[in-house]
Amino acid sequence: MTGLRPRLAIAASSLLVFSAAHRAFAQEAPAEQTSGTKQSAEARLAAGAKPKASATADDVIKTLSATQRFEQTAISPDGRKVAWVEDLVTKRGVSTGDTAIYVSEVDRKSPTKRISAGVGAAIHAEGNVAWSPDGKKLAFLSDAAKAGQLQLYVIEAAGSGSARKITQVKGFLSAPGWSPDGRTIAVLFTENATRAAGPLVAETPETGEIKDSFFEQRLALVDVATTKLRQISPADTYVYEYDWSPDGLRFAVTAALGNGDNNWYIAELYTLDAATGLMKSVYKPPLQIANPAWSPDGQRIAFIGGLMSDEPSVGGDIFTIAATGGEARNVTPEMKASASWLAWTPEENIIFGEYLEGDSGIATINPADGTKTELFRDAGQLTAGAWGVNLSLSRDRKTSAVIRSSFSTPPEVWSGPTANWKQITERNQSIKPGWGEAKSIHWKNGGFEVQGWLLYPRDFDANKKYPLVVRVHGGPGAAVLSEWPSSSDYYSPLAGAGYFVFEPNPRGSFGQGEAFTRANVRDFGNGDFKDIMAGVDEAIKVAPIDHNRLGICGWSYGGYMTMWAVTQTSRFKAAMAGAGLSNWQSYYGENLIDQWMIPFFGKSVYDDPDVYAKSSPINFIKKAKTPTLILVGDSDGEVPAPQSYEFWHALKTLGVETQFVVYQHEGHLFASPKHRRDVVERTLAWFDAHMK
Numbered sequence: 001m002t003g004l005r006p007r008l009a010i011a012a013s014s015l016l017v018f019s020a021a022h023r024a025f026a027q028e029a030p031a032e033q034t035s036g037t038k039q040s041a042e043a044r045l046a047a048g049a050k051p052k053a054s055a056t057a058d059d060v061i062k063t064l065s066a067t068q069r070f071e072q073t074a075i076s077p078d079g080r081k082v083a084w085v086e087d088l089v090t091k092r093g094v095s096t097g098d099t100a101i102y103v104s105e106v107d108r109k110s111p112t113k114r115i116s117a118g119v120g121a122a123i124h125a126e127g128n129v130a131w132s133p134d135g136k137k138l139a140f141l142s143d144a145a146k147a148g149q150l151q152l153y154v155i156e157a158a159g160s161g162s163a164r165k166i167t168q169v170k171g172f173l174s175a176p177g178w179s180p181d182g183r184t185i186a187v188l189f190t191e192n193a194t195r196a197a198g199p200l201v202a203e204t205p206e207t208g209e210i211k212d213s214f215f216e217q218r219l220a221l222v223d224v225a226t227t228k229l230r231q232i233s234p235a236d237t238y239v240y241e242y243d244w245s246p247d248g249l250r251f252a253v254t255a256a257l258g259n260g261d262n263n264w265y266i267a268e269l270y271t272l273d274a275a276t277g278l279m280k281s282v283y284k285p286p287l288q289i290a291n292p293a294w295s296p297d298g299q300r301i302a303f304i305g306g307l308m309s310d311e312p313s314v315g316g317d318i319f320t321i322a323a324t325g326g327e328a329r330n331v332t333p334e335m336k337a338s339a340s341w342l343a344w345t346p347e348e349n350i351i352f353g354e355y356l357e358g359d360s361g362i363a364t365i366n367p368a369d370g371t372k373t374e375l376f377r378d379a380g381q382l383t384a385g386a387w388g389v390n391l392s393l394s395r396d397r398k399t400s401a402v403i404r405s406s407f408s409t410p411p412e413v414w415s416g417p418t419a420n421w422k423q424i425t426e427r428n429q430s431i432k433p434g435w436g437e438a439k440s441i442h443w444k445n446g447g448f449e450v451q452g453w454l455l456y457p458r459d460f461d462a463n464k465k466y467p468l469v470v471r472v473h474g475g476p477g478a479a480v481l482s483e484w485p486s487s488s489d490y491y492s493p494l495a496g497a498g499y500f501v502f503e504p505n506p507r508g509s510f511g512q513g514e515a516f517t518r519a520n521v522r523d524f525g526n527g528d529f530k531d532i533m534a535g536v537d538e539a540i541k542v543a544p545i546d547h548n549r550l551g552i553c554g555w556s557y558g559g560y561m562t563m564w565a566v567t568q569t570s571r572f573k574a575a576m577a578g579a580g581l582s583n584w585q586s587y588y589g590e591n592l593i594d595q596w597m598i599p600f601f602g603k604s605v606y607d608d609p610d611v612y613a614k615s616s617p618i619n620f621i622k623k624a625k626t627p628t629l630i631l632v633g634d635s636d637g638e639v640p641a642p643q644s645y646e647f648w649h650a651l652k653t654l655g656v657e658t659q660f661v662v663y664q665h666e667g668h669l670f671a672s673p674k675h676r677r678d679v680v681e682r683t684l685a686w687f688d689a690h691m692k
Helices: 014-022 055-066 260-266 491-496 514-520 527-542 557-566 584-590 594-601 609-613 617-623 641-653 673-691
Strands: 031-035 070-075 081-089 095-105 113-115 126-131 137-142 151-156 171-178 184-191 218-223 229-231 237-244 250-257 268-273 279-283 288-294 300-306 317-322 338-344 350-356 359-365 372-378 381-383 399-405 412-417 438-445 448-455 466-472 500-505 545-555 572-578 628-633 658-663
Touching (some): 055 673, 070 399, 184 237, 237 260, 250 260, 268 300, 317 350, 448 491, 466 491, 466 527, 491 673, 500 527, 527 545, 527 557, 557 572, 557 617, 584 594, 628 673
Parallel strands (some): 466 500
Antiparallel strands (some): 081 095, 184 218, 218 229, 237 250, 250 268, 381 399
16 A cells, blocks of 8 residues: 555556656646534635645745656676666656666766667656667656557667667556566556556546456566567466576566456466577465566576565565475575565675665675675665665676765765765755754654654754644555655645654564564554654654644555554644545455455454454444545545545535545556645645644
8 A cells, every 4th residue: 555656566666657648647636525513723724725835845845846856777797888868857847757877987987878769858758778689779767659659679878879669669667677588678567548557546437337357467578679579478477577597598477367467476486488488386475576687507496475465565584495395495584674675696696775673775695695795774764766675786786876865965976886886967956955963763652663754854953842743654564764755745844834844664664574564463552653643752752843833744544544543543633544444344345456455454354354454444433523624536546536435425424524535546656746836835834834
């Protein structure tokens, strides 16, 4: 239930594929309903009134809009060049949905060059960059031929000559990857797809007889010389991720039969023959798996396994298994961190990215004896474009490229020897944070050490007391890192408008190992909620916070926790629940990804309704008194809109002040810049009205 980005595959640029598939979306105004016996303290929250952000908050919104975003970075096999993908924005700071590819030498001795499938200065959605094994060519996806339809292109990395289009498909392409001999490019292909892949995007409306129908994302091979495309994985199987074997004859894939959005949670590890398409199950895991990677000798496959609530959000332990099958071996047992990405080194070690509480880390593990070596730890985000902590590595694994950011520093591309990177881009050198300092705080609760981030108000004055808003992250399998906020984030404008913002990583989060992540199994709303409230108390101890002016907000799992909070305590004076979950029992039959629930609840709702009932906010609704803003997309398949309707209807009936906004053509992840800004402005106006 994280709900921040669409599905990722190996080397995919998530926002590129999302933008290309959604540029034609209309940006209709949301439907708004305001109800309750109380009247709002502010006229701007009257029914039909357009919310307005404060001047300081508006400055933060402008800062975030002006920030140059990077969607992917990829280093060349020899480590000498780095390519990256940038989001393109208008003069008003609004994303166009287009992206551009640039290439630079790591030592920056030559000018940066733009790579494109277009003509002249024309812009398109372009990304998903992949270097050929010899480093002389780049494969990438572009919708230059037809807006909204990505095709595969190849171009000389030196930038000379025009790009060659080597596919002519109808459907969804992602994750190009070259074969070891450089003759073939693999892609993930969903033929005739009606939307981008993954449950986070807006679902296609269904009418008439409803059937369990779906489009399968298959592994396809494109011959670079002849441009012939051949789908090799079975037509009834959805492939999520893949990795070429060192000899180029097979693939390691994670895949599942049937519905791709739902069945990632029960995906298995397979080997897939490149010539015949024969698939063999290598491992059927007890929980979720991700990031399959062949060992250099082709004898083993490494992967990440653990309890994960969302397909793109990976965290767990590292396992290896023989390529022929057998027993999987956990090579990081009892690790007090969560691996989020991995790759093999030529020395047969595994290098991986990890969540370390609220920090990013890079480490290696010797799978033979379990020796772990920490290479890097920092209170900032490191990514090559996917969720979590990850790198783009050179062939020898000694050089890498990353996108780095933190609460205090906007994103830029860095490259060089791993953990000793040098900054490559300077796109955001004039951008300064519009909020205050961020501090990592720790507290104890229920036998756990818990961590969270406390974002200070802009222009902080230690002699004043400030209101605080708790922002609960999605997931629960995720973690808050020190990361420059996205253009759609609502918490940093709150800090810009004079609020403390507290972002906890309670049990169920990544960052402290599998035992911590699994600690809220069959316990939603109990231990995790107590962790959050204990963190609020800690924040009040360490900062000048007015305990009479507390608010809470969140999206997805954070929306659920917000709905839960207002039915459990009267400490909060205002709340915003985005894509929230009010009733686990009805949700089980409404959502399109019910497979994720079994590992967390133990059984289906039909076999154990009580465990679902005890964690459902709707069953405690008569305790709710907190004014609550409720936001949701009308085409959300992860947490469908009826969950928000149910909570709003109950609050309205009980006379609790509430406002309900439904956004047209939006899924769990909002596509429209207009809608994303509306979420920010409404949230700010709601808290200002009730807490200022």
